[in-house]
Amino acid sequence: xxxxxxxxxxxxxxxxEKAIKKKYPTIPMSLIFKMLRRGEIIVSFLPAQKxxxxxxxxxxxxxxxxxxxxxxxxEILKVYEDxxxxxxxxxxxxxxxxxxxxxxxxxxxxxNNYSKNELPQLCHRLxxxxxxxxxxxxxxxxxxxxxxxxxxxxxxxxxxxITKKADLPESGVLVHYLKKDxxxxxxxxxxxxxxxxxxxxxxxxxxxxxxxxxxxxxxxxTGKTHQIRAQLAHIGLCxxxxxxxxxxxxNKKYKADMQALCAYYLKFExxxxxxxxxxxxxxxxxxxxxxxxxxEGFSSINxxxxxxxxx
Numbered sequence: 001x002x003x004x005x006x007x008x009x010x011x012x013x014x015x016x017e018k019a020i021k022k023k024y025p026t027i028p029m030s031l032i033f034k035m036l037r038r039g040e041i042i043v044s045f046l047p048a049q050k051x052x053x054x055x056x057x058x059x060x061x062x063x064x065x066x067x068x069x070x071x072x073x074x075e076i077l078k079v080y081e082d083x084x085x086x087x088x089x090x091x092x093x094x095x096x097x098x099x100x101x102x103x104x105x106x107x108x109x110x111x112n113n114y115s116k117n118e119l120p121q122l123c124h125r126l127x128x129x130x131x132x133x134x135x136x137x138x139x140x141x142x143x144x145x146x147x148x149x150x151x152x153x154x155x156x157x158x159x160x161x162i163t164k165k166a167d168l169p170e171s172g173v174l175v176h177y178l179k180k181d182x183x184x185x186x187x188x189x190x191x192x193x194x195x196x197x198x199x200x201x202x203x204x205x206x207x208x209x210x211x212x213x214x215x216x217x218x219x220x221x222t223g224k225t226h227q228i229r230a231q232l233a234h235i236g237l238c239x240x241x242x243x244x245x246x247x248x249x250x251n252k253k254y255k256a257d258m259q260a261l262c263a264y265y266l267k268f269e270x271x272x273x274x275x276x277x278x279x280x281x282x283x284x285x286x287x288x289x290x291x292x293x294x295x296e297g298f299s300s301i302n303x304x305x306x307x308x309x310x311x
Contacts, residue, residue, distance in 0.1 A: 001069075004061045012056040016041065016048045020060070026103075027068045035062055076109045079133060080284050084276060085146070086120060086136040087266065087284050092258050092292050096125035096134070106134065114138075123147060124223065129241075132159070132263030133286055142275065149270045150223065158265035159218040159228060160207075160289050160309075162298055164247050166214070166236035171205040174231055178224050186244060187226045189234040200227050204237070207308040210297055212250070213240065217309055228261065240293060260291040264303055265311070285311055 003024070011019040017032045020041070032041075039047035041062045043054065054060070074094055080087040088106070090096070095105045110120050123135040123146045135155075137143035149155050177190040177197035190197050201221035208215050216237060218228055226245070232238070233245040240246065241256035251257070264286040268279040289301040303309055 001066055002061065002063055003069075004059065007054045007056055007058040007060065009056060011054055012058075014054055015050075016043060016052045016054055016060070017050060019054050020062075024069060026070060027064065031064075031068065035064075073104055073112070074109075076106065079286065084138055084142045085123075085279075086138065088134050088136065089286060090126055090131055090134050092129055092131045095128045096122060110136065124150065126263060127226065127229075127259075127261075129258045130159075130261045130263065131290075131292075133157075133266050133284060134263070135266070145274050145276055149268075149276075153221060154268070154270045156265070156267040156269065157220055157223075157263060159220070159261060159263050160301060160303070161216050161218060161228070161232070161262070162240040162260035162291055162293065162295070163214050163216050163232060163237040164240070164250050165209055165212045168206070168235065168237070172203070173221075174200075174202045174204065174235065176200055176231055176234060178227060178230065180225050187224070187230045189230050198222075198224060200224050200231055202228060202231050204232070205308065207306060210295075213254075213295070213298060215298060215301070215306075229259065240291075254293055254295060256293045258292040260293055260298075262286070262289045262291065264289050283311070 005023060011023065017036065020027065020032050021029055033050065035041050036048060036050045041048045043052065043060050044058045074091055077089040078086060079089050090106055095103060097107050098105045106122060114120055118139055120136045120138045121143045123137050123143060126132060126134055135146060137146050177193055178200045179188045179197045203219040203221065205217040206214050207217050220227060229239055229242050229245045238245065238247040240254060240260040241251055242259040266284040268282050270276060270280050272280055285303060287303060289303060291299055293299060303311060
């Protein structure tokens with residue numbers, strides 16, 4: 001379709017690429033730059049140049065596919081809700097926060113489903129390709145209290161994952177050190193303390209195995225970026241479908257392009273004080289874990305029927 005607009009006071013003085021992104025936030029910036037290089041963006045009858053500053057009254061036009069002009073909404077299920085919190089079941093492939101391409105995210109879902117007077121806030125995040133339970137606070141007071149509990153490790157979080165088979169004890173507690181490289185969007189694991197590394201602690205239990213795969217139950221004691229994925233890979237339990245820390249041969253064998261990792265369990269051990277004291281001792285469990293792979297016996301897990309899981 002053809003897009004046409006006249007530069008108003010709000011857009012005047014902006015570079016053309018920033019003005020288009022501001023007016024049409026769902027268009028990826030990479031696509032805007034590509035159209036500029038090809039001379040496909042016209043400003044006042046002339047092909048625009050990258051960095052060109054728009055003036056009030058300029059006309060801007062370009063051709064673009066409809067799909068770049070609208071959010072692709074995704075259904076997100078509420079698992080629990082009361083006056084203070086919402087717990088949702090995030091699908092695979094959905095970012096927690098809007099990214100540079102401004103894709104539909106959990107934050108988008110919140111904005112579409114709640115009043116803009118005081119929007120609920122995420123208490124934590126899950127990676128784009130990790131599914132499962134997320135806690136959302138309905139006001140700032142609840143958010144502050146929930147973050148306090150998380151820093152005290154008073155909320156137990158468990159995950160199920162499919163990993164590469166490894167010769168390890170059936171269960172254990174992993175203590176390593178993690179460093180985040182924001183530029184590469186990757187983390188590194190060390191067996192020993194180093195400058196710039198933070199301690200990460202993860203408990204694991206191998207529930208069962210099949211051929212070269214294992215079903216693993218994981219409880220995080222700390223909450224760092226990519227902690228489970230990187231720490232498990234460090235000891236040989238590469239998560240199936242993980243393109244960053246996984247085993248590419250295993251991923252190719254099972255045609256897995258999304259990590260088989262799901263947050264399925266929350267338990268509140270927060271004590272009898274504060275506005276959330278009614279949650280103390282409560283559990284929220286995702287009854288069925290669906291992994292994004294087609295493997296008999298592993299694709300769908302009923303957590304209440306799975307021997308070896310402590311619910």
